[in-house]
Amino acid sequence: MSDEARRWASTLGPVGAWSFDAERLGAADARAYAREVESLGVKVLWIPESLGSKEVFAHASLLLAATERLVVATGIANIWARDPVAMANGQRALADAYPGRFLLGLGVSHAPTITVRSGETWARPVERMREYLDAMEKAPYTGPAVETPRVLAALGPRMLRLSAERTLGAHPYFVPVEHTTMARRVLGAGPLLAVEQAAVLSTDPAVARATARRHMKRYLELDNYANNLRRLGWGDADIANGGSDALVDAIVAWGDAAAIRGRVDDHRARGADHVCLQVVRVDLKAPAALEWRTLAPVLLR
16 A cells, blocks of 8 residues: 555645635636646645535536546545445546546544534544445445545544555644644554645734634534644643634644745655645635635745
8 A cells, every 4th residue: 555655645746735615616616716726736636525515526526527637635525425335436436537636535524514414423433434444345336447545534543543554544634733743653654644734825913813713713613623632732722712823823824925835844844745735715705726826836846
């Protein structure tokens, strides 16, 4: 698996785009957005699957069809949204149609989301993921043999170890740089480590932090993210009331393009193969790829 992980690290490159924008846009605008980020030199676009969003395989297919070389990765496909056979064969269909351009990120989501979405009880996330991966591997399939590269959303040591054992590696989300150091230590040298990093392109501290807190609010209210921060040494006072300035600055990079590049470089120095940069836009009415027009020449050179 480590050889395949290294190949995918090369395919993804040091920096990619992680975006809610593509799922919020209508189909025509999402296609245009994907084409623009591809034209700017972005090699991979990470897309989410959250409550009430586009179905992730249909969404990925739309973006892949609109572009020529862009890799589309899921960050993440929710294992509660479909059974393992549908997940496995959905991946196979896209891998067959777009060889080397689709990476499946899988995740266990969050207790409040699952309760609202399905009425089921969210419990034993590591065991649930292990069982789900077992079932995916047994999924019947009559099409041509294809590569099925996968990563797992992983924060704690147990899920990180599972990602190294059963997939290419890990896709941590909503983490400061010290988590990257820990994750690489747990994963070892071979597995892929693709870390999400939020960023605000603004040099005004008040504007940047207000925008960052708007982004962070829902995550700080979720136990798995809050507990992960506590595991890294952040206290309840940091997590409360939208986050302390120190925590905001640790979770969301802000400043000019060079400052954001510095945060990316810090993750890379600590062992990340790939940083999935999520631009948190100050003006949600502005063109979705506006910040990438400024960031791409600095981040992707």
